[in-house]
Amino acid sequence: MNKSELIKTLAEKNDIHVDEAALVVNTFFDSIKDSLIKEERVEIRGFGSFKLKDYGGYTGRNPKTGEVVQVSPKKLPFFRPGKELKEYVNK
């Protein structure tokens, strides 16, 4: 499923207009994005939590060419599935 299918399904299940469903879905993901960009933690009960992790830079090598490359430090979100989601996919 992709985002537009998510919006369509939400609209059908709740008997609302797709525009309203799109507002819900877009605001949901935008809120999570904004918080992570501000380096805040995100916790969605029943689904999971996100936390930004800092990765230090390092000197790496391009495995194909053997060329030395500098990998700069980066921030990446780490997702931990919640208990309910873990149990749900295994049911």
Place this chain on the structure above:
Amino acid sequence: MGKTLTKADIVDSIYEKSDRNRAEVKAQVESLLEIMKQSVKKDHALLVSGFGKFEAYDKRARKGRNPQTNQAITLPPRKVVVFRLSRKFRAELNPQ
């Protein structure tokens, strides 16, 4: 890390832009989460453009042991959910 964004905060942000009351918005968010869970389970993937992808993949059974009793046990096969970041979101988190 200070603040934590919760479901209630997300409900508030939607509520501010919506004509619905808070209880209705809360129900919409719960419905959305339910659909997301079903999608991860059924399609093994949920793709949110500009955000990332939730994927469920199979882990095979493996031998483990109970660390308390040292007893060997077979852990059953199971599905695990992982999140893969979209390139766009990654760039937004790491502006250059």
